[in-house]
Amino acid sequence: MxxxxxxxxxxxxxxxxxxxxxxxxxxxxxxxxxxxxxxxxxxxxxxxxxxxxxxxxxxxxxxxxxxxxxxxxxxxxxxxxxxxxxxxxxxxxxxxxxxxxxxxxxxxxxxxxxxxxxxxRFNPALQELRKRIDAGELGEVYQIATRRQGPFPSRIADVGVVKDLATHDIDLTLWLSRSRFDSLYARTASRSGRPHEDLIAFTGQLENGVVTNHLINWLSPMKERVVVVTGERGAFEADTLSGDLTFFENGTIATEWDSVVAFRGVSEGSMIRFALAKREPLxxxxxxxxxxxxxxxxxVVTMREGLETVKVAEAALRSASGNTHVGIGG
Structure with a gap:
């Protein structure tokens, strides 16, 4: 052909x-x-x-x-x-x-x-994370938290940080969880003098009960792209800048050293950083x-899936504008 x-x-x-x-x-x-x-x-x-x-x-x-x-x-x-x-x-x-x-x-x-x-979705760390979640390695998923921060990209002029950056986190949350958002509460700010918002923090709950939390801005001097998925067996942390995926296992060994217990908890488990083939996501x-x-x-990410992401982004903007909790209907 x-x-x-x-x-x-x-x-x-x-x-x-x-x-x-x-x-x-x-x-x-x-x-x-x-x-x-x-x-x-x-x-x-x-x-x-x-x-x-x-x-x-x-x-x-x-x-x-x-x-x-x-x-x-x-x-x-x-x-x-x-x-x-x-x-x-x-x-x-x-x-x-x-x-x-x-x-x-x-x-x-x-x-x-x-x-x-x-x-x-095509980042090697997130692709591996989804496979491991689907395989049950985390058990029941409790929470998905993301941090996406960095300086303002001068190429963006027509939308704010919600529809530009936050749509990444909305889509990957929908994809990793295989669930839709049920509701959310958001706050935004514009601190740089541009016409659109440049900061958002929002928390939500998915239809399957998973709680989400997202911190996104164009105001940070450092660049950060982190996803943490917490469940009954521990937590995965994906860094999509480096393509690294790390698993923090729930504690299985009791800690008897009192001074360590004070800052580390009552027990600790293994930490594993997985070796991944890191091909370019694009x-x-x-x-x-x-x-x-x-x-x-x-x-591929279908246009219908992309539409669902925009619906959630607009719900976040409505929530911030009205300072109110917003439900997201079908």
Whole structure:
């Protein structure tokens, strides 16, 4: 079978990484790129460079990656759907729920693969964590807590920290738990003078009873990407910056040294850091998109899943705005 003809629209910071990975991935060929603002990073490298999604479609493509600003996702993606082009849109799926619903309908009604680039699902530490949770190694899951902090990325101007960064944590929580959010309470702040919020802290409860807690901001001088899943047999900690996964076993050996008990607890168990194959998450994401188009497997983040993430993000913003606990309906 010939390679899938891939187009890329949006040649900014994320777009250039997509172009590199497309060129390095078997079974797909980058045949055209598009950006109304030109090609600042030299991504085209001799390929057709056009200024619109319609012109990119005319190049002749089977699939496309959309890495334009969030406010343009709907317009670009629906044009691709109407042309019969399988599409992966960078996260979040859309600027709001209504736009996301229209995108879901456009792709599902045509039987096209519509995916969202929630790349954390393809991080080796989180993929291994999900396998171990599903295998019962943690027993019953009690809590999922995330910390995602760092400096403001100047490339983000159209949404706040909730729809940009927090959607990572919402999606990975839904994915790891295999459950939906039932309710949440959130607080936000804007401390940097930009029009959108740059800090959020929220806690929630999933439909399966798991309690969640999330701390996300664009204000920290250090960068942190940590997920802690606590259950009846201990806790897993995944660091998605390093790709490390560590298991802290519940205590099985009584501690008789009184001064140690005072700060460590009454017992302690083993700590294991797992050896993992650390492949680039973006490459794994592209392979999953390719294979979904070919019908070989289905582990992309679907647009319907991306829509659920935006619904939770909007519920968090409503909660913060009204200073109230918010239920999340089906």
């Amino acid at each position: 010939s390679d899938l003809r891939m187009g890329l629209i949006g040649l900014g910071m994320m777009g250039r990484h997509h172009a590199r990975v497309i060129r390095e991935t078997d079974g797909i060929e980058l045949v055209g790129v598009a950006d109304a603002n030109g090609d600042p990073f030299g991504v085209s490298n001799g390929l057709a460079l056009v200024d619109s999604v319609d012109a990119l479609i005319r190049v002749g493509i089977d699939a496309a990656i959309v890495a334009v600003p969030t406010t343009a996702h709907e317009q670009v993606a629906i044009a691709l759907a109407e042309a019969g082009v399988h599409t992966l849109v960078e996260k979040p799926i859309a600027v709001d729920t209504a736009a996301g619903e229209r995108m879901v309908e456009a792709f599902e009604s045509r039987g096209l693969v519509g995916a969202v680039g929630h790349i954390e 490459r794994i994401e592209h392979e999953a998109f390719r294979d979904a188009i070919l019908g070989e497997r289905q582990d």
